[in-house]
Amino acid sequence: MKTLLINNTLFRILTPPFYGILVYLLILLINNNVSQVSEIFTGQEVYACIGLSYLLFETLRLNIKLTDSFLASQSDGISKIIIQSISGLLLSLIVISTAISAYFNYVLSFSITDTQLIIFNSIYGVSSLLYNLLYFSNYYLYKQNLNRLENEKILTETLKSELGQFKNEVNPRLLYDSLETLITLIHKNAEEAEDYIDHLSMVYRYILSHRKVELASLQQEIKAVNNIIYLLNYLYDNKISLKTSLSPEHAEMPVVPGTLPGLVESVIRSTIINKYNPLLLELNIEEQDGYLVLQNKLNEKLIVDADKKDIFDNVQQSYSYYSEKPVVQVKAYNFNYIKIPILEVVS
Incomplete structure (x- = not known):
């Protein structure tokens, strides 16, 4: 030495x-x-x-x-x-x-x-x-x-x-954007504001109720994603949509809590969305490769938030405890593919 x-x-x-x-x-x-x-x-x-x-x-x-x-x-x-x-x-x-x-x-x-x-x-x-x-x-x-x-x-x-986990759980940026939207809705339409509050509460209820849970079902994750899309659509003039190609048997598929909501919000934040370029998110399963695939058409902003990499790294680290397969992001043929390993619970 x-x-x-x-x-x-x-x-x-x-x-x-x-x-x-x-x-x-x-x-x-x-x-x-x-x-x-x-x-x-x-x-x-x-x-x-x-x-x-x-x-x-x-x-x-x-x-x-x-x-x-x-x-x-x-x-x-x-x-x-x-x-x-x-x-x-x-x-x-x-x-x-x-x-x-x-x-x-x-x-x-x-x-x-x-x-x-x-x-x-x-x-x-x-x-x-x-x-x-x-x-x-x-x-x-x-x-x-x-x-x-x-x-x-x-x-x-x-x-x-x-601290990073706490930040991801609380998701301050989503809360800030939602409160700003809510202030506008309260003055514009009280009933719509009440509905907005219901969706916001469901998002954070899901976050808080699953913070100590190892695995959630795919159905619960999709429901949380739909709530986030509902909240963010007020910022993007209802130009965000989610299409799922999943059979009922996949509803109880185990997923690390917060995976899909985090990735979906990350994609939304890093994509240019307007009336000429709506964002369609597609969720399907590749049975042969053993991956749950989230895909969207590429239209990225010039400056991408650092939080996007942090969220992807957190998801990758979380899945390393449960699967030997890595979480993969591929950009090809003008499409962005995020592949999440399908987990199997061995009893």
């Missing part, structure tokens, strides 16, 4: 020099030779300690990568912590022993004593354990923050989904 501290470029470049100086000071203190501190930035040994720190840190970093690769299934296990710590300690002993012996033999031209070797290995051995401690603390903190971010993301998506 590039976000971890040990993989940070600045950490890899700047930490070893400071740590090498600390190691050198510690060795001076162990050897009771504090008087050499004044020569720290000119002494050859301090640069050797810095070089050993670079070598150790990069070796331990490589060891962590190899451990992550071989123990991927145990990334959060105690066994990985133990294996990585022990392998890091062994590697530090091997690398430091080899490097410091080579330094004494080839640079200083005499062999390192056992005491000196033990001091270097002890200090850098503890350093390897501290390095792994730093890694695991940073790793688990990163994992914890990542889990929190994932939980926040899930909560945000859930809230967004619930």
